[in-house]
């Protein structure tokens with residue numbers, strides 16, 4: 001197999017960076033700059049896969065000659081509840097509305113993952129989904145969660161890994177998918193391309 005010269009995580013998300021760091025591989029972080037607006041006319045799966053692909057492609061295209069020996073990983077996470085796709089809230093009112101919407105029920109978190117492998121010129125795009133049950137919250141509880149400032153850069157206005165752990169009652173499926181990078185699925189995709197995080201092969 002051609003040795004990769006560069007492994008790139010096309011993400012500005014500190015969570016994704018931390019999750020990938022655990023495996024001791026060397027990688028660079030180059031955030032993409034794509035328009036992340038959600039297309040409510042497409043399915044959730046299509047939305048997250050399309051956005052992950054756009055992010056990966058934008059960064060891959062910037063690599064020039066290096067791209068032939070590089071691998072780019074990108075992801076996009078949204079929350080889906082009662083037929084509505086929730087991205088990141090842009091202000092406090094929106095965060096309040098989103099938290100009220102997900103309070104006292106199950107919702108589904110979708111993450112699209114795209115890997116572009118320069119040596120084989122293959123592009124893999126898949127998604128993972130997990131179900132999360134948020135406790136019934138009073139308006140006062142919602143406001144006190146918003147005052148932690150945690151909701152703002154998170155899809156659905158919460159972070160399962162932070163103060164949000166205090167409002168998540170149950171989860172079904174991959175925890176890391178909810179945080180923003182489904183590690184099990186990511187390695188399955190890498191294995192299809194001949195790599196393996198378990199063996200440090202990347």
Ligand SMILES: Cc1cn([C@H]2C[C@H](O)[C@@H](COP(=O)(O)OP(=O)(O)OP(=O)(O)O)O2)c(=O)[nH]c1=O
Nearest residue numbers: 011012013076077154155158159160178179180
């Ligand atoms: C639901 C949930 C989301 N999130 C985060 C993961 C993502 O960073 C964010 C969803 O936004 P994304 O658009 O997927 O990612 P991003 O804009 O933060 O970073 P980039 O596009 O550069 O990769 O929400 C959590 O950290 N915890 C959670 O429990």
